[in-house]
Amino acid sequence: MIELHTHTFLSDGDLGPAELLRRAEATGARGVALTDHADFASVDRVVPGLVAACESESRGGTLLAVPGAEVTHVRPGEIAACVARARELGARLVLVHGETLSEPVEVGTNRAGIEAGADVLAHPGLLSPEDARLAAERGVRLEISSRKGHCLANGHVAQVARAAGAKLVFGSDAHAPGDLNTRESALRVLRGAGLDEAEAAEALAESAHLLEAKHGGT
Numbered sequence: 263m264i265e266l267h268t269h270t271f272l273s274d275g276d277l278g279p280a281e282l283l284r285r286a287e288a289t290g291a292r293g294v295a296l297t298d299h300a301d302f303a304s305v306d307r308v309v310p311g312l313v314a315a316c317e318s319e320s321r322g323g324t325l326l327a328v329p330g331a332e333v334t335h336v337r338p339g340e341i342a343a344c345v346a347r348a349r350e351l352g353a354r355l356v357l358v359h360g361e362t363l364s365e366p367v368e369v370g371t372n373r374a375g376i377e378a379g380a381d382v383l384a385h386p387g388l389l390s391p392e393d394a395r396l397a398a399e400r401g402v403r404l405e406i407s408s409r410k411g412h413c414l415a416n417g418h419v420a421q422v423a424r425a426a427g428a429k430l431v432f433g434s435d436a437h438a439p440g441d442l443n444t445r446e447s448a449l450r451v452l453r454g455a456g457l458d459e460a461e462a463a464e465a466l467a468e469s470a471h472l473l474e475a476k477h478g479g480t
Contacts, residue, residue: 263445264469265294267332267357267384267405267433270315272308273298276438279315283327289442293326293473295355299334300348309351326477330355332384335367338374345378354476357405357433360386364411376402381472382431385412389419394426403472404428406465408443408451409435416455430457430465431472 265286269275275282279296286294296312312329319327331348333341333356341358348356358375361367362385372393375383383389383397385407397404404423407413412435423430432452434443443451445466452462 263289263291263443263448264466264473265291265434265436265442266355266382266431266469266473267297267407268294268436268442269298269332270296270312272311273300273304274437279312280318282436283315283319283323283325285439286436286442287323287325290444291325291442293328293470293477295328295330295473295476297330297332297355297357299359300331300344301334301336302340302344302347305331305344305347305351309348309353313352326473328354328473328476330357330476332357332359333375333380334359338368338370341371341374342378345375345380354479355382355473356380357382357384360384360389360405362387362412363414376400381476382433384433385409385415385435386419387415389415389422391422391426394422394428397423398426398428401429403431403468405431405433406452406455406457407433407435408448409433409441413451416451420455420457424461429468430461431469432465
């Protein structure tokens with residue numbers, strides 16, 4: 263199990279980075295990306311803290327811990343600059359908070375996140391076929407989410423990703439201990455989105471491949 267999308271109390275999560283990593287490990291995860299919400303007001307504070315937490319984990323534990331960021335509610339025209347800033351500060355895995363059905367995300371955010379070269383477009387809502395094709399061309403992964411509200415469009419995301427040939431990953435979007443998933447629960451969410459067994463397993467394998475590559479600094 264890999265947790266690609268998590269939040270600590272450096273943004274709106276319940277736990278500190280160290281405790282979140284430990285609880286994820288106890289749930290069965292072998293790798294975790296810390297991806298707190300970031301915008302221009304917070305990115306310079308949030309990302310260095312996550313980098314420090316992951317460096318500590320690398321010295322004291324065996325969990326693959328990767329510092330990241332989720333660029334959230336930034337205006338579409340500013341997303342590329344915020345993604346770049348997060349990477350400059352040490353974020354190895356950058357998500358962009360997509361056009362979920364459960365929040366008033368500005369139209370155009372999905373396209374801007376893809377064009378900015380985010381690693382993952384999180385919970386992209388009613389993603390257009392055109393944007394799904396662009397994600398496939400650019401190598402941007404599309405997230406199937408287990409988060410309440412964000413999961414409402416999972417079936418649509420799976421369908422347009424399949425048609426476009428875009429890669430899918432799984433994200434717990436964990437804000438609290440109870441949000442973390444086991445491999446079995448993640449597979450149920452993926453199957454519930456309309457993926458068959460092979461496609462669900464491939465989404466988890468792609469999540470692992472992505473985190474392993476980012477842990478290695480690529």
